[in-house]
Amino acid sequence: MNLLSADCPRCLAKNATLEIIHRTPERPKLLELFELLCICRVCFRGVIAVCNHVMEENTMREEFLYTEPKVMDIDVPAHIPPEVERTLKKGYEALRARDWETAAMLVGKSIDVATKFFAPDLATLTLFARIERLTSDGRLTRELGAWAHHVRLLRNDAMHDPLDTSEKDARDISHFTELTLNYLFTLPGMLVEFQGTTSP
Numbered sequence: 182m183n184l185l186s187a188d189c190p191r192c193l194a195k196n197a198t199l200e201i202i203h204r205t206p207e208r209p210k211l212l213e214l215f216e217l218l219c220i221c222r223v224c225f226r227g228v229i230a231v232c233n234h235v236m237e238e239n240t241m242r243e244e245f246l247y248t249e250p251k252v253m254d255i256d257v258p259a260h261i262p263p264e265v266e267r268t269l270k271k272g273y274e275a276l277r278a279r280d281w282e283t284a285a286m287l288v289g290k291s292i293d294v295a296t297k298f299f300a301p302d303l304a305t306l307t308l309f310a311r312i313e314r315l316t317s318d319g320r321l322t323r324e325l326g327a328w329a330h331h332v333r334l335l336r337n338d339a340m341h342d343p344l345d346t347s348e349k350d351a352r353d354i355s356h357f358t359e360l361t362l363n364y365l366f367t368l369p370g371m372l373v374e375f376q377g378t379t380s381p
Contacts, residue, residue, distance in 0.1 A: 185219060185230055185245060190252045192224035192278040199228055199248075214246070224278065258362045260370025265295045265362065273355070281351040282339050288354050289336025292329055295365060308333050315365075325364050328357045 189197040199219035217230040229249040235242050255273045257266050272287030296311035297304045299320055303311045312333065316326030335354050339346040 185217065187228075187230065187245060187248055188252070189221040189223060189226075189228060190248050190250050191221060191226040191228060193252065193274050194221065194223040194278065198222040199230060201230070258359060258367045260366045261295070261362055262298055262366070265291050265298075265366075268294055269358070269362070276351055276355055279348070281348050282344075282346045284351040285336055285339035285346050285354050288351070288358050289332050289339070292332050292336075292358055292361060295362060296329075299365065321361070321364065325361055329361050332357045332361070 183201055185199040185201060186196050187199055188195050189199070199221055201217045201219050203218040205216045214231055214233055217232060219228045219230050220226070221228055231246045231249060233244045233246055235244045255270050255277075257269050257273070261269070268287055269291040272284050272289075272291060275281075275284035275287055293308050296308060296315060299311075299315055299318075303314055309330070312321070312326055312329045315321045315329075316323060321329060332354050335350050339350065339354075
């Protein structure tokens with residue numbers, strides 16, 4: 182076989198075409214595992230496909246088992262609402278796949294979704310107004326409010342001119358977004374947990 186279809190652990194593309202460019206030498210024991218060095222045709226990065234020999238009706242065939250490196254779980258800040266987590270994870274998947282435009286838009290969108298939890302009366306208004314409300318109410322420090330506005334502007338740039346979105350832009354959005362979500366959700370959630378485990 183010269184091609185293999187599998188999920189790429191490098192860019193997370195589903196059912197990606199992996200081009201086999203090298204096989205490990207056959208071992209004396211045919212039933213031992215062997216490896217294929219592949220190149221993903223989506224991200225063009227190297228992937229190892231681990232396979233096995235399977236005997237069926239006196240015929241030996243090769244069976245794909247799994248790819249390496251293992252797909253790492255995507256970590257997101259604790260205590261964030263499911264809707265925010267869903268959007269953020271999609272953005273992080275795009276970041277891992279080096280799709281900077283999509284990453285910038287989705288990670289930035291998680292700030293948009295998150296602010297609606299704290300200012301539902303402003304949900305129909307602009308993200309700018311929601312960030313301003315959270316800052317004036319003390320939910321965000323002035324510095325974090327400025328960062329949230331920075332994320333908003335970078336995301337707007339990615340939406341209106343995606344070809345200009347750089348890796349640095351996408352990673353900056355990710356960094357600033359994580360700081361903001363930690364302040365809005367993670368730290369308060371940790372405090373509630375701490376208070377629940379200590380006596381008054």
